[in-house]
Amino acid sequence: xxxxxxxxxxxxxxxxxxxxxxxxxxxxxxxxxxxxxxxxxxxxxxxxxxxxxxxxxxxxxxxxxxxxxxxxxxxxxxxxxxxxxxxxxxxxxxxxxxxxxxxxxxxxxxxxxxxxx
Amino acid sequence: xxxxxxxxxxxxxxxxxxxxxxxxxxxxxxxxxxxxxxxxxxxxxxxxxxxxxxxxxxxxxxxxxxxxxxxxxxxxxxxxxxxxxxxxxxxxxxxxxxxxxxxxxxxxxxx
Numbered sequence: 001x002x003x004x005x006x007x008x009x010x011x012x013x014x015x016x017x018x019x020x021x022x023x024x025x026x027x028x029x030x031x032x033x034x035x036x037x038x039x040x041x042x043x044x045x046x047x048x049x050x051x052x053x054x055x056x057x058x059x060x061x062x063x064x065x066x067x068x069x070x071x072x073x074x075x076x077x078x079x080x081x082x083x084x085x086x087x088x089x090x091x092x093x094x095x096x097x098x099x100x101x102x103x104x105x106x107x108x109x110x111x112x113x114x115x116x117x
Numbered sequence: 118x119x120x121x122x123x124x125x126x127x128x129x130x131x132x133x134x135x136x137x138x139x140x141x142x143x144x145x146x147x148x149x150x151x152x153x154x155x156x157x158x159x160x161x162x163x164x165x166x167x168x169x170x171x172x173x174x175x176x177x178x179x180x181x182x183x184x185x186x187x188x189x190x191x192x193x194x195x196x197x198x199x200x201x202x203x204x205x206x207x208x209x210x211x212x213x214x215x216x217x218x219x220x221x222x223x224x225x226x227x228x
Contacts, residue, residue: 043218108160
């Protein structure tokens, strides 16, 4: 009964392809996120959704498009993959939007390692 | 610029020793600070969360302190065990609702 699950765990693909990563949380949380961890291990937020609404959209190429069909799911679609997209992508969730209560722990999925060849 | 720095990047300690991990951040206008643990190939697990109005939080052998004025937090792990080997990340939630992560302290506890 994993709290935040994302699939696939590993994704190897060619440049130029389009791919999707799926994320689901069974915690009943209202807010979900996508983070990118690069080769230098820096974690950076990409997107945040609160109750299916886009709240945070960092400076991310528009080849990356998040989609939230319901508040338990936040998928990430990537068009025209590039070498620089290779990284580990983490999905996360929290009960409320950070700052609303200033006491919201983040729960992370186990990551999707994307390798673009 | 909102930056989070963790020093040292990596450290090894013999089992039983106490661990002290440091996190420093620019911009003292924070909402909270979290310490996470990351195991290889795994996601992050939240260990402790300190609100901006708090000075410390404790959970078992873990204690985290927060000094906003100096922009510092310390994670203290008492009587370290081999199972504590992991990367520990500090993350600061700023007022613009951005969570800024440090690069982490990679810890190895030697049996």
